[in-house]
Amino acid sequence: MKIDVDQLFRKRFHVFSVEFIRYAQYMANGGLAFVGIFLMGLLAFYYRSIIAMIPPWFPLPYAMALVIAFIVVKSPLRTFLLEADLLFLTPHEVRLDRYFRKALVYNFAIQSMVVFIVLLLLMPMYTGVVGAQGVQLWVYWGIPLLLKGWNIYSNWTFLRLPDQKNIGFYTLARFVFSYILLAWVLSEGQFLRLGPIPFGVLICAALLIWLHSRMLTYKKKHSLQWYRLLAIESGLRHRFYQFVNNFRDVPAMQHQVKSRPWLIALTKLLPYRQSTAGHHLFTKKFIRSGDFAGIYFRLLLLSGFVVLILPGPYAKIIAGLLFLFMTASQIGSLWRHQQKRNGYSIFPIRDGQMRQAFSWLRMVLLGVHGVVLVLIGIL
Secondary structure, three states, rough: OOOHHHHHHHHHHHHHHHHHHHHHHHHHHHHHHHHHHHHHHHHOOOOOHHOOOOOOOOOOHHHHHHHHHHHHHHOOOOOOOOOHHHHHOOOHHHHHHHHHHHHHHHHHHHHHHHHHHHHHHHHHHHHHHHHHOOOHHHHHHHHHHHHHHHHHHHHHHHHHOOHHHHHHHHHHHHHHHHHHHHHHHHHOOOOOEEEOOEEHHHHHHHHHHHHHHHHHHHHOOOOOOOHHHHHHHHHHHHHHHHHHHOOOOOOOOOOOOOOOOOHHHHHHHOOOHHHHHHHHHHHHHHEEEEOHHHHHHHHHHHHHHHHHHHOOOHHHHHHHHHHHHHHHHHHHHHHHHHHHHHHHOOOOOOOHHHHHHHHHHHHHHHHHHHHHHHHHHHH
């Protein structure tokens, strides 16, 4: 069977683009989008004040290198694969080189935008605190983008390895290489320099040669791990649906369930009687869901960090209220999801009790979030 690789990629990319644009329109029409824009505007207004709070002794180039290294090394690869490809495309793996090259170019284009945004946000710190100018600024923009392209390609190569532990080891090696190179560049050659000997450059060269020798060996020795590529694609799709679900219900979204025994133990504090059956149901559903609990704790950490760095009590109060609104909206999707699950109708719980239990859980979660923000704000 002959496969038109270019047409296959265009078709997959078109289907993804149409879905992305449709959900992007839903998000643009939602209230959370305006809250996010207002919050970013608030941070931009106080950005120079935040920069002025950085003490002179803080090693800013090395901290920036750590942030940028994390961004360039984290390279999830979207390949637009489907489950049916395990049956129909695996026999034609040799002919799909051009398809996957196009996928790598797509990933580089999208992920480079993220790198560009991070570099744009960090640039006032780099020019204002470090005092970089001229050629140093060209290097500041160029090296992270080159590292992003190299990390995407190397990650694609190491994904051929059968053992996931080995992939984790090489991911750590790529991070060490990227961090040392970025720290050496941003510190203008002072990182790991003893006298006239630039040990940072020597370590980077040794790591680069070793990593490329491993990549050449594994590329010849191992074929593509289709199940892993499909799992990565499914994970990226689920993450996108998870984000959109905060603005609009996504029918195609499949909620992940996690045991979390260390949090489930907290439900033992609830009274065990018929009137609190709804409380147990919603609490365990929230804890075991990888979507609701995960987003809640991420918002909690992010809001705490934003409130901590913002100067002035009014900015902290406004940011805290905006994050509480976002948390309340996210918790509301828990009730909408429960309404779609007809299986819950078998429980001997009246609808009024269910609403009361959900209101109680929402009050507890928002109360915890609010108390945490108040404690951080008064620090």
